[in-house]
Amino acid sequence: xxxxxRDVAKAAGVSTATVSNVLNKRGKVGRxxxxxxxxxxxxxxxxxNIHARRLASRDTRTLGIIVSDxxxxxxxxxIKSFLARTRQLGYDAILSDTNYDPRRTQEAASRMMAHNVGxxxxxxxxxxxxxxxxxxxxxxxxxxxxxxxxxGYVSTLRIDYASGIEQxxxxxxxxGHRHIAxxxxxxTLRSNIIRLEAYENIMQQLGLKPGPVLHGDLRFEGGxxxxxxIGKMFPRPTAVMAVNDLTAVGVLKGLIKAGCRxxxxxxxxxxxxxxxxxxxxxxxTTVDIHRDLLGQMAADVLHELVSSPNPQGKxxxxxxxxxxxxxxxxxxSE
Amino acid sequence: xxxxxRDVAKAAGVSTATVSNVLNKRGKVGRxxxxxxxxxxxxxxxxxNIHARRLASRDTRTLGIIVSDxxxxxxxxxIKSFLARTRQLGYDAILSDTNYDPRRTQEAASRMMAHNVGxxxxxxxxxxxxxxxxxxxxxxxxxxxxxxxxxGYVSTLRIDYASGIEQxxxxxxxxGHRHIAxxxxxxTLRSNIIRLEAYENIMQQLGLKPGPVLHGDLRFEGGxxxxxxIGKMFPRPTAVMAVNDLTAVGVLKGLIKAGCRxxxxxxxxxxxxxxxxxxxxxxxTTVDIHRDLLGQMAADVLHELVSSPNPQGKxxxxxxxxxxxxxxxxxxSE
DNA sequence: TGGATGTTGTCAAGCGTTTTTTTTCATCTA
DNA sequence: TAGATGAAAAAAAACGCTTGACAACATCCA
Numbered sequence: 001x002x003x004x005x006r007d008v009a010k011a012a013g014v015s016t017a018t019v020s021n022v023l024n025k026r027g028k029v030g031r032x033x034x035x036x037x038x039x040x041x042x043x044x045x046x047x048x049n050i051h052a053r054r055l056a057s058r059d060t061r062t063l064g065i066i067v068s069d070x071x072x073x074x075x076x077x078x079i080k081s082f083l084a085r086t087r088q089l090g091y092d093a094i095l096s097d098t099n100y101d102p103r104r105t106q107e108a109a110s111r112m113m114a115h116n117v118g119x120x121x122x123x124x125x126x127x128x129x130x131x132x133x134x135x136x137x138x139x140x141x142x143x144x145x146x147x148x149x150x151x152g153y154v155s156t157l158r159i160d161y162a163s164g165i166e167q168x169x170x171x172x173x174x175x176g177h178r179h180i181a182x183x184x185x186x187x188t189l190r191s192n193i194i195r196l197e198a199y200e201n202i203m204q205q206l207g208l209k210p211g212p213v214l215h216g217d218l219r220f221e222g223g224x225x226x227x228x229x230i231g232k233m234f235p236r237p238t239a240v241m242a243v244n245d246l247t248a249v250g251v252l253k254g255l256i257k258a259g260c261r262x263x264x265x266x267x268x269x270x271x272x273x274x275x276x277x278x279x280x281x282x283x284x285t286t287v288d289i290h291r292d293l294l295g296q297m298a299a300d301v302l303h304e305l306v307s308s309p310n311p312q313g314k315x316x317x318x319x320x321x322x323x324x325x326x327x328x329x330x331x332x333s334e
Numbered sequence: 335x336x337x338x339x340r341d342v343a344k345a346a347g348v349s350t351a352t353v354s355n356v357l358n359k360r361g362k363v364g365r366x367x368x369x370x371x372x373x374x375x376x377x378x379x380x381x382x383n384i385h386a387r388r389l390a391s392r393d394t395r396t397l398g399i400i401v402s403d404x405x406x407x408x409x410x411x412x413i414k415s416f417l418a419r420t421r422q423l424g425y426d427a428i429l430s431d432t433n434y435d436p437r438r439t440q441e442a443a444s445r446m447m448a449h450n451v452g453x454x455x456x457x458x459x460x461x462x463x464x465x466x467x468x469x470x471x472x473x474x475x476x477x478x479x480x481x482x483x484x485x486g487y488v489s490t491l492r493i494d495y496a497s498g499i500e501q502x503x504x505x506x507x508x509x510g511h512r513h514i515a516x517x518x519x520x521x522t523l524r525s526n527i528i529r530l531e532a533y534e535n536i537m538q539q540l541g542l543k544p545g546p547v548l549h550g551d552l553r554f555e556g557g558x559x560x561x562x563x564i565g566k567m568f569p570r571p572t573a574v575m576a577v578n579d580l581t582a583v584g585v586l587k588g589l590i591k592a593g594c595r596x597x598x599x600x601x602x603x604x605x606x607x608x609x610x611x612x613x614x615x616x617x618x619t620t621v622d623i624h625r626d627l628l629g630q631m632a633a634d635v636l637h638e639l640v641s642s643p644n645p646q647g648k649x650x651x652x653x654x655x656x657x658x659x660x661x662x663x664x665x666x667s668e
Numbered sequence: 669t670g671g672a673t674g675t676t677g678t679c680a681a682g683c684g685t686t687t688t689t690t691t692t693c694a695t696c697t698a
Numbered sequence: 699t700a701g702a703t704g705a706a707a708a709a710a711a712a713c714g715c716t717t718g719a720c721a722a723c724a725t726c727c728a
Contacts, residue, residue: 004685017709045468047447051384051386051449052713055685080403080404095417095429114382114384253613338715351678383713385714387714388715390682
């Protein structure tokens with residue numbers, strides 16, 4: 001195909017080993033020769049073949065990221081910062097989308113192993129313990145989002161959902177709300193359960209009866225249905241909290257369709273602080289979980305795990321902060 | 335590291351060539367042996383090393399996609415369908431994000447070449463002719479989005495922007511609008527120029543004076559500024575067309591901030607039919623360019639180019655259709 | 669019956685790098 | 699000046715797979 005290291009070596013009148021040494025900056029090469037090689041590489045426009053490189057050097061400078069849905073606004077920012085960070089750290093990165101399908105998750109993991117990655121960030125929940133074991137057995141570093149407990153090769157980024165929910169409820173309470181609905185996600189996902197339980201706990205702590213709880217699907221459609229339902233309730237809650245922004249945007253639309261004004265008639269709070277919350281009319285009060293940092297952290301954590309001689313998986317806590325938009329305010333007494 | 339083909343061969347009592355032949359379905363293997371090998375592979379949990387594979391088989395079953403911004407809602411859907419389709423076709427796929435930076439575009443292309451891809455879908459505009467030449471010289475198949483003319487290894491997916499714009503203007507005209515503003519993108523991008531010119535042409539054809547043209551940046555922020563400006567104009571246009579949905583969402587917010595009601599006071603039309611248009615309140619009238627098909631088509635086109643012995647780049651036209659939402663309607667005479 | 673033909677497998681030569689080992693050669697020391 | 703020392707470069711052995719050439723063997727046809 002293209003040029004090989006041999007072509008460069010020949011053109012520069014040195015051995016392939018020397019070219020390789022120059023390209024990988026391992027010292028051992030005189031300044032004159034180094035410059036000669038470098039200029040030859042540039043002149044010829046030589047590019048090392050990644051596959052040959054990865055094959056020959058046992059060390060695996062590739063990191064993977066598995067997400068459940070590239071289209072879900074939760075992920076792009078994470079992907080972007082992961083890609084940017086891995087590049088900075090000198091890794092190659094590969095992405096797989098599982099489309100929420102456990103079988104595809106298995107495939108994605110296999111792909112990662114076939115690529116001989118040093119580590120993989122698993123940002124999806126549909127993953128079996130068996131799979132984790134396999135990754136660990138192959139000494140592949142792993143970071144999860146709110147999932148497995150940390151151990152040797154496994155670190156976890158744990159988002160403080162509970163705190164985010166608590167801040168939201170306390171804020172609504174301070175604004176006079178007493179009747180607060182919650183639109184949850186599927187109760188099969190740990191992170192959804194955590195959020196729902198946090199909501200119930202803090203409500204009780206404040207002496208409030210946990211309001212109606214509806215079940216969405218983490219998507220727009222589920223939120224829309226929930227919003228319509230809530231808008232027609234009697235008595236109607238004065239505030240709604242949604243499990244994520246996408247749901248919140250749906251809820252907003254549902255409420256408006258049902259003839260409610262937001263925030264005049266009903267306050268609304270989302271979660272994740274995606275740009276959707278900002279784009280919305282009114283902009284949505286939401287909880288910032290620093291998604292832009294998430295991808296970067298995942299890369300950093302994997303890098304640490306990969307380069308450590310004796311890796312120690314850790315749990316990293318990611319704080320959540322209420323971010324006030326225009327979809328919430330004091331309760332109106334009519 | 336992990337298991338090699340040799341381990342499998344030994345365990346099954348055959349040669350590595352046979353294992354390889356089974357795994358690549360090249361015939362030449364009896365049913366008994368085939369089953370034996372297959373079950374051994376499964377039992378041992380063997381996964382072929384991708385790098386060794388790509389290195390040994392000159393044929394390059396990897397396809398790349400380069401986008402300018404994973405976070406821009408225009409792209410995720412395209413990426414997703416590209417990934418899905420390449421998987422179906424049996425390719426491995428790699429993604430690069432250039433962040434609108436020409437230097438990064440160069441890097442991304444280099445990465446693709448280093449990966450020895452068979453083809454690459456270039457979904458970004460910041461690309462130099464020199465780079466295209468280099469790709470062609472290396473016999474790498476390429477598809478562009480509205481860019482280079484087609485030739486041997488280069489196909490182009492051409493979106494029919496002009497028709498989309500024309501439909502929009504005619505629709506507004508029919509609804510009684512005579513004073514129609516346009517929020518454009520940077521005039522350095524061909525696709526932006528096409529849209530702007532189409533707008534000017536059709537306006538003139540209808541005997542209308544092309545209204546105020548503002549320049550956004552294809553992002554929310556630019557749209558917001560433009561929306562605010564338009565909202566305060568006097569006389570105010572009765573309709574606004576935006577170069578894409580993200581801009582339209584910004585315009586909507588700006589208009590509302592400026593005290594305009596949409597669509598009562600002013601109609602708004604976006605472009606691309608991203609889900610943003612649907613999420614918005616009111617939902618935005620927009621132009622559907624079948625983005626979900628775009629990624630798939632890119633993969634198909636590359637596949638065709640790669641597998642043809644004598645590749646003939648073509649131009650594929652992608653139709654655009656006006657999709658009416660709640661942000662537009664008849665002009666109000668007051 | 670004996671060559672032609674087909675089927676099933678194996679051998680071994682790569683693929684383009686990295687990396688360990690070896691060689692070369694200049695410089696230094698006693 | 700002989701030997702030791704060390705730096706710079708070359709040689710050569712992997713890395714894990716694919717694949718064309720070839721071998722073994724059964725089957726067929728005339």
